Amino acid sequence: MRIFEYIGKELFNRFGLPVPKGKVVSCADEAALAAAEIGPVVVKAQILSGKRGKSGGIRFANTPAEAKSIALELLGANIRGYLVEKLLVEEKLAVDQEFYLAVTIDEEAKSPVIIASNQGGIDIEEVPENRILKVHTDAELGMYPFIARNIVRRLGLDLGSQHGKELVKAILATYQVFQEKDAVLVEINPLVFSGEKIFAADAKVIIDPEARFRQKDIPYVEDQTETEKLAHDLGLSYVELKGDIAVMANGAGIAMSTLDILMHYGGTPANFLDVVGGTDTETIARSLEILLAKKPKVIFINIFGGSTRCDDVARAYVKVKKKGSGIQVPVVIRLEGTNQDKGRRILQECGIEAYTDMEEAAAKAVELAACAPAGSSS
Amino acid sequence: MRIFEYIGKELFNRFGLPVPKGKVVSCADEAALAAAEIGPVVVKAQILSGKRGKSGGIRFANTPAEAKSIALELLGANIRGYLVEKLLVEEKLAVDQEFYLAVTIDEEAKSPVIIASNQGGIDIEEVPENRILKVHTDAELGMYPFIARNIVRRLGLDLGSQHGKELVKAILATYQVFQEKDAVLVEINPLVFSGEKIFAADAKVIIDPEARFRQKDIPYVEDQTETEKLAHDLGLSYVELKGDIAVMANGAGIAMSTLDILMHYGGTPANFLDVVGGTDTETIARSLEILLAKKPKVIFINIFGGSTRCDDVARAYVKVKKKGSGIQVPVVIRLEGTNQDKGRRILQECGIEAYTDMEEAAAKAVELAACAPAGSSS
Amino acid sequence: MAIIVDQNTKVIVQGITGKQGSFHIRQMLAYGTKVVAGVTPGKGGITFEGVPVYDTVQAVLENHQVDATVIFIQAAIAKDAVMEALEAGIGIVVVITEHIPIHDELEFISYARRKGAILIGPNTFGIISSGKCKIGIPPNQFFIPGPVGLVSRSGTLAYEIAKKLAAAGFGQSTAVGMGGDCVKGLTFVEILKLFEADPETRAVVLIGEIGGDAEEEASVYIKEMTKPVVAYIAGKSAPPEKQMGHAGAIIRGGRGTYQGKVKALSKAGALVAEMPSEVPEKISKLLA
């Protein structure tokens, strides 16, 4: 999960990596006050998106009045799909040199990797391959100063110089953030020399969502719709899409495949919902309600039982069906795998014949969606 | 370096290992107050020595008055050679079961080792070998809960019981103190169950003196004479002994051997002083002055130069000789090794002929000591 | 023959009495897997589904010979269980648990490499050598002996296709779940090499998905293989930059796209199926 730039910088600060002097503000007057205190500033929209500069989300102000007027403009604005609620008002540094520095995970090498370039300040994708240094570390061995010294040397800096020493320290601090905060990415672009000193001028930090239980001190940003949040609170994986066939499947692979097949037959999925392995009746019922609430034309439940048991799914369907307003949209259910016969019987008692083949079932769901009137469920 | 029990217990507390409720006091009234607050207590003399119980340094008090009278007796007393300046007044636990637990370093295996026994509360040397569990860990891999679980299982506890779970946690916490505080020994005897809870009833912690630079938060106890402290501040290894021949040698091995040879010839060394490899003229001069201040009958300087250079030693001698009150006791110098000819010449200019053979030189030093009147230097 | 496990493989279950473990131990036994013991700290001494339970892996090894272990331990403490198995010297470790923090995974994968152990997963359905041994969670009924090696990043999709293959008359020699997380122990290439060397395997089905570059890597080796490979890739319709459940399924910087993977696989000589049902059709033609 991404965190805001200013929270990333708070982390950097805690681990000894200097950041420019700055204040987080949420109204224009505060922005003016901050600028009055700091001097010439950069005003940066705090949104969970890159390319803020190109979208007008990063602006310079020489006076408090300028800072105020920029803040008025940015606060409440929508940049790259995100509402701007906070600004980071930060000292404008005299930049002497810019570097790119990141620590992330190389999936193929199965190890952390440090990525560095002396061509910072631009998108790393635009830097020629031979100017980008990639140094793997051993997850068991961890980080050592000598690894940082080799990187600094290969970036062409004098290890005896103040700049060289500062960069060694910055690399070690960045790695420490990555390691101790369960990050999957810590990216600083640019890391700048201003005079003798080094500063992280930006901070893109992504924390492993699976490690959230032990990284409780980080204020996470909810980058989810209400429905996504509901589903995630149930421990499910849910992504909202634009179509009209609500999808429930068990397993990320089969869920993705289900969307592919629906589109193959000309349908459009309303969402991706993976009811992960082993989910119980209650949770499946709740997620079915979540799908219903979005008023799709059709619901397609595609279960191939492994950990998920077909009878649990059938019971969940029956439960929701019998409750309150029931289920008003056509539901296509495909059941196969663990306890499939039990599940099938439960549905039959309810008048539903489950499909066994997912492609056949998908074709049926598309057909039903094509016939249904818009907003059929209300 | 050993630390006081109460400081060890502060460490335990910080790492989540429970200790009995207690207060550190340095006067009898405080002891009474603490007992009034806690109830029946154990009053424990805070000295850097084991076997306090057998020496009357651990006493029980049921009332504040009793605590006060015990405190009056203990404070200022000398136990096993140590002046009692502080007492730990601690809740008297209802003990249901006692364990022995320690983490230290196995020199032969070159790895940390956890030592545990369900026969706690007595000297571990008195516990039969087959009742003592020794479990090595891998310094790179570190500690894991499963290692603690295996120990608890092998101690015969039910891992599902509250006691079993508490002991697993205690082992992990103890290891963490060992690891993070650069300890060479963390020993708890006894570790007790009182009701459902576990407590470290004692704490013997020895911190690696070489790691002191990164363990600055531990209040170290000076367990040294004034002279030892002076020498240690110079970075030298110095131990005071009872004889009359002051010894300076370079290297722990040769210094020990020098003492052995002096005793072989019937002499008695006044100290052990190892001017470690590479020490410069100034430091050697300072350590010579330290030896002089102890007013020995003879000084024996035994240098076999490797890192230590003979000319540095010679210059140190000349420097001290020419300064203030000079050198009033006979000095036997043996020089050999790095820059020996230079060193020899410098001494010759000063009228001293250095020996080359250490046994011959040692015999001479013993002979001179035998001839010298007591307190010859004053 | 089969790869990695067979009818003689002696298996233990870590987390045997937990919700997942207790369900799947029954299924594994029903499939015929030689489950010799289980581990649940605090439950040592009991017998569960006819299998003796111990407090720790070490306690098991004091009483049994063990070839493989399967981990059904909650994510937050799974690393400890995996390290316990590896430290004890177990040579095959199957990590079913999902949602394990990736830094934990990096550490135990590195340790497995150091110990020379085979680590399958994490977030895998496990491994099943049809008719011989199942270690993990696939439903029993679709895995029947046959000439097809199957390897998949996804569980349910693998069952789906296994069922379709079985329906078309093709069983599997062995089916391996590579696991759905960003980093994993055994990779496509390592598994493909084992299938290439396995006399019982005549063709291989590779089930991939968007994100990462496991399929692109696999393509390099597929080029050298003598046995035919049929591939199916899920995620053709996924919008870019949205995470689809598997942490690995993020499309990053243009790498890992559906198109890129299909192109790499096709170029390497693999037959790429558009729909799951095409997989048995293609296998059928190949093995006819």
Place this chain on the structure above:
Amino acid sequence: MAIIVDQNTKVIVQGITGKQGSFHIRQMLAYGTKVVAGVTPGKGGITFEGVPVYDTVQAVLENHQVDATVIFIQAAIAKDAVMEALEAGIGIVVVITEHIPIHDELEFISYARRKGAILIGPNTFGIISSGKCKIGIPPNQFFIPGPVGLVSRSGTLAYEIAKKLAAAGFGQSTAVGMGGDCVKGLTFVEILKLFEADPETRAVVLIGEIGGDAEEEASVYIKEMTKPVVAYIAGKSAPPEKQMGHAGAIIRGGRGTYQGKVKALSKAGALVAEMPSEVPEKISKLLA
């Protein structure tokens, strides 16, 4: 012949421009050691005593073939330097530095074992194969070729006895400093085994001291040796429980006493000298 190092061993010096390094590089060169490069971060590019200096070990290896390194780096940061050498794959690492925290030592000794590297020390005088190669700090003049293998926990005591041996006409094949700290890389037993196998070595001198149980351990192997061993143990007169400079020299729980060591060595067939001067006398009789 000689053990571990010889005239072809290519050596680098980590900490070449420091106080210790700069002195001893000259002595090593004077002895004839093939010092191919030095490392001092921030001094890369200069030439020091005719030897090229680099910023890191990796930078050296980009330009030179290296067999061994010697560490003259201050204790607080020595671990980083040792790990740098090991990680770069250098097979012989001689750690002169004293006062290294023992937890650091445990880690790099464990890593050396994992990498299959020979680690000598820490807190050692190093290793010297007489007339061929000196890696470390012994004074040059007393180490002349000859039939005696020498291994010692102490530096100066080793020089002392080497000198006495030389004066009596006996040079050394190789002299190795095991190091004076509690934990060490190469141990007595490992070194004795190398001497046993070295055709140039006809007898071995072992110099020990009180504390630890390295001598007791050595005794077990000495029993099997075909070559004679003469031992000298320092610390006969040391009071119990007082630390004598070497962290290893603590007498703990009755183990590691002078008497215990002498007894173990004698029983194993080693001749134990009472005084340093007796060592050459005993060797003289043995090799007469």
